[in-house]
Amino acid sequence: MSGRGVERMLDLLEWLAETPGPYGLSAISTALDMPKSSTLLMLRSLTERGYLERLPAGDYALRRLPGDGAAGQGALLALVGPYLSRAVEETGESGFLAVLEKGRIRYLNKILPAREIRYDRDISMTRAAHKVASGVVLLAAGDDAALEAHAEAAGLSDEERAALLSAVDKAREAGFFLNLKGVVEGAAGAASVIRDATGRPVGAINISGPQPRLAAHAALVGAAVLKTATAVTEELRRRGSRISKGGEGKP
Structure with missing residues (x-):
C-alpha cells in the first residue's frame, strides 16, 4: 500500500x-x-x-481499533462517546468510561463539563476496583465467587470485605452505585454497568465531581448513570441482534 x-x-x-x-x-x-x-x-x-x-x-x-484486544474497546469508546457527553451536559459533572482489568479499574476516556470547578482525574492511573464506584458495579455484575476471589487477592480486611459486600448489594439492588468517599479526597462518583449483547459486563459509565455537589444531587446523578448505561447496553443488544439474525455476510 x-x-x-x-x-x-x-x-x-x-x-x-x-x-x-x-x-x-x-x-x-x-x-x-x-x-x-x-x-x-x-x-x-x-x-x-x-x-x-x-x-x-x-x-x-x-x-475494534489497532492495539485493542478481542473486547474491542475502540468500538466501545466510539459508541459510548455521544451518550456520555449527554450525561455530562445533563449533570454538569465529569464523565468517564471505565473497564475492569485484573482487579483494577482503567479509565478509557473522560469528558469534562464546561464549568470552572470540576473534577478531573488522571486516566493513565488505574484504581483498585473495590475503592471506586465503577469497580463496585463491575464486581457486582459478576458472580459471588469472583467477588470473593477479588477480596482475597486484594487482601481486604474483614471490615473492608464487609463494606465491599454492602456496596455490591446496594449496586445490585439499585442498578448503580454512588460512592461519596472517593480515592481522591473531596471527590465522589456514581457508576452503572454496561453489558454487551450476551449480557456480559464490558464497562461502566461513571459520573464524578466534588463531593458536596454530588451529595446534593445524588438522585440526578444516579439516574443519569443508570439511564446512560442502559441506553448503551440496549444499543449493543440491537447491534448484536442485527448481526446474529442476518450474519455478517461478505463485502
Missing part, C-alpha cells in the same frame, strides 16, 4: 472511531471525500482483519 493509501486507511479508522455508526459505503466515501472503489477495498480489508463488521443491511460498524 502506498503512503497515500496508508493515510487514507488511518483517516477511515479515525473517522469511524470518532463518528459512531454504522455507515454504508456511500456515506463513508462522501464523508472522507474518497472514491467508492478505494473506500470499498479498505472496508473489505478492515473487515477481513476484524476491525469492522459488515452488517446484514450492508453497513459497516467499527469493532
Whole structure:
C-alpha cells in the first residue's frame, strides 16, 4: 500500500472511531471525500482483519481499533462517546468510561463539563476496583465467587470485605452505585454497568465531581448513570441482534 493509501486507511479508522455508526459505503466515501472503489477495498480489508463488521443491511460498524484486544474497546469508546457527553451536559459533572482489568479499574476516556470547578482525574492511573464506584458495579455484575476471589487477592480486611459486600448489594439492588468517599479526597462518583449483547459486563459509565455537589444531587446523578448505561447496553443488544439474525455476510 502506498503512503497515500496508508493515510487514507488511518483517516477511515479515525473517522469511524470518532463518528459512531454504522455507515454504508456511500456515506463513508462522501464523508472522507474518497472514491467508492478505494473506500470499498479498505472496508473489505478492515473487515477481513476484524476491525469492522459488515452488517446484514450492508453497513459497516467499527469493532475494534489497532492495539485493542478481542473486547474491542475502540468500538466501545466510539459508541459510548455521544451518550456520555449527554450525561455530562445533563449533570454538569465529569464523565468517564471505565473497564475492569485484573482487579483494577482503567479509565478509557473522560469528558469534562464546561464549568470552572470540576473534577478531573488522571486516566493513565488505574484504581483498585473495590475503592471506586465503577469497580463496585463491575464486581457486582459478576458472580459471588469472583467477588470473593477479588477480596482475597486484594487482601481486604474483614471490615473492608464487609463494606465491599454492602456496596455490591446496594449496586445490585439499585442498578448503580454512588460512592461519596472517593480515592481522591473531596471527590465522589456514581457508576452503572454496561453489558454487551450476551449480557456480559464490558464497562461502566461513571459520573464524578466534588463531593458536596454530588451529595446534593445524588438522585440526578444516579439516574443519569443508570439511564446512560442502559441506553448503551440496549444499543449493543440491537447491534448484536442485527448481526446474529442476518450474519455478517461478505463485502
